[in-house]
Amino acid sequence: VNEQLSAPAPFSFELFPPRSPAAEESLYETIRVLAAAGPDFISVTYGANGSSRDRSLAVLRHLLERTGVSPLAHLTCVGSSHAEASRLVREFLEAGVTDFLALRGDPPKGLSEGEPFLGDLGSAAELVQLIDRVQAEREQYDIVPSRGSQRAGVLRRPRRRVRIAVAAFPNGHPRDTRQNQDIDSLLAKQTAGATFAITQLFFHAEDYLGFVARARAGGVTMPILPGLMPVTSPARLLRTLELSDERMPRELARDLERAASPEEQFAVGVDHATRLAGEVLAGGAPGLHLYTLNRHRAAMAVLEGVGLIPSPSPAQTPPVQTPPARPENHIEETI
Numbered sequence: 001v002n003e004q005l006s007a008p009a010p011f012s013f014e015l016f017p018p019r020s021p022a023a024e025e026s027l028y029e030t031i032r033v034l035a036a037a038g039p040d041f042i043s044v045t046y047g048a049n050g051s052s053r054d055r056s057l058a059v060l061r062h063l064l065e066r067t068g069v070s071p072l073a074h075l076t077c078v079g080s081s082h083a084e085a086s087r088l089v090r091e092f093l094e095a096g097v098t099d100f101l102a103l104r105g106d107p108p109k110g111l112s113e114g115e116p117f118l119g120d121l122g123s124a125a126e127l128v129q130l131i132d133r134v135q136a137e138r139e140q141y142d143i144v145p146s147r148g149s150q151r152a153g154v155l156r157r158p159r160r161r162v163r164i165a166v167a168a169f170p171n172g173h174p175r176d177t178r179q180n181q182d183i184d185s186l187l188a189k190q191t192a193g194a195t196f197a198i199t200q201l202f203f204h205a206e207d208y209l210g211f212v213a214r215a216r217a218g219g220v221t222m223p224i225l226p227g228l229m230p231v232t233s234p235a236r237l238l239r240t241l242e243l244s245d246e247r248m249p250r251e252l253a254r255d256l257e258r259a260a261s262p263e264e265q266f267a268v269g270v271d272h273a274t275r276l277a278g279e280v281l282a283g284g285a286p287g288l289h290l291y292t293l294n295r296h297r298a299a300m301a302v303l304e305g306v307g308l309i310p311s312p313s314p315a316q317t318p319p320v321q322t323p324p325a326r327p328e329n330h331i332e333e334t335i
């Protein structure tokens, strides 16, 4: 009955900053296609200890200047002092970025979760508070131009609150030491001022739906956006599991192994992600966040598959390209 009234679910994309001029050029082409699809936002990852600060900012600026899409900046706080983290947030706000994904970040190489590696900020929840505070100090009110006034503007309208996303882990975080710590940690981030969460990737709808049910029972009320990645080769699946600590999705692994060509593997990965996307949307997910690995084809195919964007005519469909090999330990691969 309400079909005409219900708006299609929003979707968003994640990108990582490019490492070479060639990668930059191809990323800007990817952005052109992704932006034309009308996402709610495009997020840009941030390298541990600021290793990608300038490159992340360049992509965020490109999004601001060349597209109509809101950029969302990932920021991490591992190893930072209060002053450094505040300076960083100010710098991004100055650039015009107002939406953030506040993250703690992973332990530096050679250290594990049990060892001391944090700086002044002990968790992502503290970074959420800091972003909110820095933004409030910087701009307490929007400047509304006043006609007929000698002054350039008057301070009137209360400021727009920044959107602050946080990470959520449907299958728990490797540091969790007790049951429901993942929910307690998400609740702490919400209490600190987070406005929505984006999940780590997962391969089974019940992982996400069960987690959301536990989060709601635990008092988390903010939207929890499912993070999905279409995995389109066996090698990519192995790398993804290595980086995310997720369990092996046996059926997907088998189907990718059996596929006879890159085209068939692509179809397997897209089909799997499309089914998953349909199931989480049917289960009440507020939208979809797609990890793109800086390529648009698989993400667009998933959105077409669930009917969130129209399918192109066959003449517009380019052939599958085998991706170039990537160096190992790419921080941009953070998932």
Ligand code: FAD
Binding pocket: 044, 045, 046, 047, 048, 074, 075, 076, 101, 102, 103, 104, 105, 106, 107, 122, 123, 124, 125, 167, 168, 173, 174, 175, 176, 177, 181, 182, 185, 198, 199, 200, 201, 227, 334, 335
């Ligand atoms: P936190 O929320 O601080 O939690 C980390 C762990 O500490 C959890 O086990 C939590 O339960 C526990 N904990 C939290 N508070 C306390 C406390 N007060 N006392 C005891 N334990 C506590 N990494 C990057 O480097 N760059 C990126 O761009 C990036 N993007 C990401 C995007 C998404 C959507 C996701 C899911 C992850 C991303 N990551 C990124 C990885 C992330 O930085 C790591 O997973 C990191 O280990 C945890 O970050 P967090 O923000 O969840 O940390």
